[in-house]
Amino acid sequence: MTTTAPETGALEAVFEAAVAADERIEPRDWMPDAYRATLVRQIAQHAHSEIIGMQPEANWITRAPSLRRKAILMAKVQDEAGHGLYLYSAAETLGTGRDELLDKLHAGRQRYSSIFNYPTLTWADVGAIGWLVDGAAITNQVPLCRCSYGPYARAMVRICKEESFHQRQGYELLLALSRGTEAQHAMAQDAVDRWWWPSLMMFGPPDDESAHSAQSMAWKIKRHSNDELRQRFVDICVPQAESLGLTLPDPDLRWNEERGHHDFGPIDWDEFHEVLRGNGPCNEQRITQRRKAHEEGAWVREAAAAYATKHAAEHGEATA
Amino acid sequence: MVLSHRLGEWAGHAPVLEEEVALANIALDLLGQARVLLSLVGDEDELAYLREERAFRNVQLVEQPNGDFAHTIARQLYFSTYQQLLYERLAGDGESPFAPVAAKAVKEVAYHRDHAEHWTLRLGDGTAESHARMRRALDALWRFTGELFEPVEGLPVDPAALRDGWLTSVTDVLRRATLTLPEGPQAGAWTAGAGRQGIHTEPFGRMLAEMQHLHRSHPGATW
Numbered sequence: 001m002t003t004t005a006p007e008t009g010a011l012e013a014v015f016e017a018a019v020a021a022d023e024r025i026e027p028r029d030w031m032p033d034a035y036r037a038t039l040v041r042q043i044a045q046h047a048h049s050e051i052i053g054m055q056p057e058a059n060w061i062t063r064a065p066s067l068r069r070k071a072i073l074m075a076k077v078q079d080e081a082g083h084g085l086y087l088y089s090a091a092e093t094l095g096t097g098r099d100e101l102l103d104k105l106h107a108g109r110q111r112y113s114s115i116f117n118y119p120t121l122t123w124a125d126v127g128a129i130g131w132l133v134d135g136a137a138i139t140n141q142v143p144l145c146r147c148s149y150g151p152y153a154r155a156m157v158r159i160c161k162e163e164s165f166h167q168r169q170g171y172e173l174l175l176a177l178s179r180g181t182e183a184q185h186a187m188a189q190d191a192v193d194r195w196w197w198p199s200l201m202m203f204g205p206p207d208d209e210s211a212h213s214a215q216s217m218a219w220k221i222k223r224h225s226n227d228e229l230r231q232r233f234v235d236i237c238v239p240q241a242e243s244l245g246l247t248l249p250d251p252d253l254r255w256n257e258e259r260g261h262h263d264f265g266p267i268d269w270d271e272f273h274e275v276l277r278g279n280g281p282c283n284e285q286r287i288t289q290r291r292k293a294h295e296e297g298a299w300v301r302e303a304a305a306a307y308a309t310k311h312a313a314e315h316g317e318a319t320a
Numbered sequence: 321m322v323l324s325h326r327l328g329e330w331a332g333h334a335p336v337l338e339e340e341v342a343l344a345n346i347a348l349d350l351l352g353q354a355r356v357l358l359s360l361v362g363d364e365d366e367l368a369y370l371r372e373e374r375a376f377r378n379v380q381l382v383e384q385p386n387g388d389f390a391h392t393i394a395r396q397l398y399f400s401t402y403q404q405l406l407y408e409r410l411a412g413d414g415e416s417p418f419a420p421v422a423a424k425a426v427k428e429v430a431y432h433r434d435h436a437e438h439w440t441l442r443l444g445d446g447t448a449e450s451h452a453r454m455r456r457a458l459d460a461l462w463r464f465t466g467e468l469f470e471p472v473e474g475l476p477v478d479p480a481a482l483r484d485g486w487l488t489s490v491t492d493v494l495r496r497a498t499l500t501l502p503e504g505p506q507a508g509a510w511t512a513g514a515g516r517q518g519i520h521t522e523p524f525g526r527m528l529a530e531m532q533h534l535h536r537s538h539p540g541a542t543w
Contacts, residue, residue, distance in 0.1 A: 051337070054331060054332045054340070055332045058331035058332040061328040061329075061331055062325060062328055062329055062530050062531060063530060063531065063533065063534050064534075065369075065534045065535045065538070065541075065543045066365050066369075066535070066543040067321070067351065067354070067355050067358075067364050067365060067368055068355075068543075069543055070328070070351065071348060071351050071352065071355070074328055074331070074344055074347055074348050074351065075344075075348055077331045077332070077340075077344060078331075078340070078341055078344035078345060078348065081337050081340035081341045081344070082341055084337055085337055085338070085341070088337075123534055123543075173543075176542065176543060177543075180541055180542060180543075181538060181540075181541050183538060183541075184538065184541055289332065289333070292333075293332065293333045293334065293335070294335075296333075296335070296388075297334065297335020297336060297339075297389065298335075299447070299449050299450055299453070300335035300336070300339075300389045300443070300450070301335060301336060302446070302447050302449075302450070303442050303443050303446025303447050303449075303450030304336075304442045304446065305446075306446045306447045306450075307441065307442040307445055307446045308442075310445065
């Protein structure tokens with residue numbers, strides 16, 4: 001403790017060795033500034049996605065067609081708020097505050113997942129989000145349970161358990177529609193048609209255009225490349241779509257015996273970049289609602305803070 | 321069921337993340353209670369989605385729009401205090417078909433009341449603005465509280481017997497929140513008890529229209 005502080009080089013060597021040995025980096029450990037910054041960016045973006053992601057689904061809570069489905073959907077949206085809380089806590093272990101991160105989200109200086117800029121137009125969209133969007137999220141997130149940063153990895157273990165539950169519920173919702181009336185089946189197919197490509201975009205840009213990938217993989221924050229995970233997701237979805245009795249909207253989708261994978265058609269990266277740039281169908285609406293909730297809630301947070309201060313002071317005087 | 325629906329409208333709009341979780345949690349508890357109660361009478365979805373406004377028997381208090389956070393909390397304070405007293409009574413009556421439901425619900429409702437109490441204290445004894453908003457909310461909803469104590473057909477407890485306990489409990493929370501019980505009658509222009517007779521306030525029809533439209537658009541479908 002009192003000996004001379006080791007040089008940064010030595011600290012870095014300890015860090016690299018820990019990462020190489022698959023040990024977890026913990027909040028008090030030394031870590032490179034860039035590693036810290038990458039994690040803050042990624043965890044914050046992940047937390048923001050949970051919070052913004054409540055909106056497209058909450059859009060259907062008041063219109064859910066049965067009380068059972070309504071209860072499931074409410075529980076899911078509640079879980080998402082909980083996931084946001086875990087993730088903000090994980091980000092806070094890196095020396096940043098939740099308020100600061102929320103301010104950045106509201107100011108458009110931090111991102112959230114592009115997928116939540118698409119609208120939920122029918123009840124079947126709730127199922128498509130569960131099956132495809134949560135499915136893609138799980139494919140991305142399961143490897144994060146082994147991420148080199150301990151608090152993030154532990155948050156992911158809890159989140160993945162709940163997410164896979166949501167994913168099964170989404171699948172089951174679509175199955176009920178697919179096997180229901182003709183109108184319900186059509187509703188399910190339409191939702192899958194609209195959510196398929198945006199879900200594939202959730203894995204991020206192709207490997208040769210992914211700016212952060214190489215470093216994140218070297219640091220063992222990421223374990224697999226974007227394209228690897230995307231391929232894994234497509235391979236999982238194809239048989240699931242078949243058992244749902246629904247088709248995936250891609251004429252180029254077919255099994256490739258040689259590769260042992262499904263080939264699939266080109267992704268519209270122009271659309272992806274437009275959505276990231278803020279020009280998706282709901283970007284404006286999502287961020288406006290988030291800001292509005294925050295601004296309209298300011299007086300409530302101020303009241304809670306004022307009350308806590310008053311009563312902390314009383315308590316302090318009483319015990320002084 | 322109606323109050324649960326109203327609380328569900330908060331999803332994605334709450335002032336802090338912790339309240340997203342808390343309000344959804346309360347909404348889910350209430351929905352769970354409603355589903356058990358409706359199933360005692362018939363098919364829960366038929367009762368929820370295919371009755372028209374005049375056939376609903378909920379008290380008018382729970383159908384009131386959310387308003388600001390203070391309105392939601394005032395509605396929660398009034399209603400959860402009543403529910404807790406009612407369920408305690410019902411749980412104690414071993415003969416009643418409501419006893420098992422009430423025994424489970426009373427634990428949930430105690431949490432709801434605790435949540436409402438804590439927010440009433442924070443808002444009442446917070447800032448000048450939060451105090452004023454809480455005051456306005458309590459006043460605005462006061463006239464819907466009389467109905468809570470009107471007799472309900474088929475209920476083995478006379479709600480009138482709950483009034484004293486309710487007044488004592490609410491008065492105590494308000495006193496600690498530096499607030500006082502609203503003045504004026506506990507009934508509005510309508511005779512207290514109108515909700516129980518299927519006479520509702522205007523926002524309720526719109527709420528049902530939104531709630532029921534998808535179910536009604538696909539007659540006979542299963543979801």
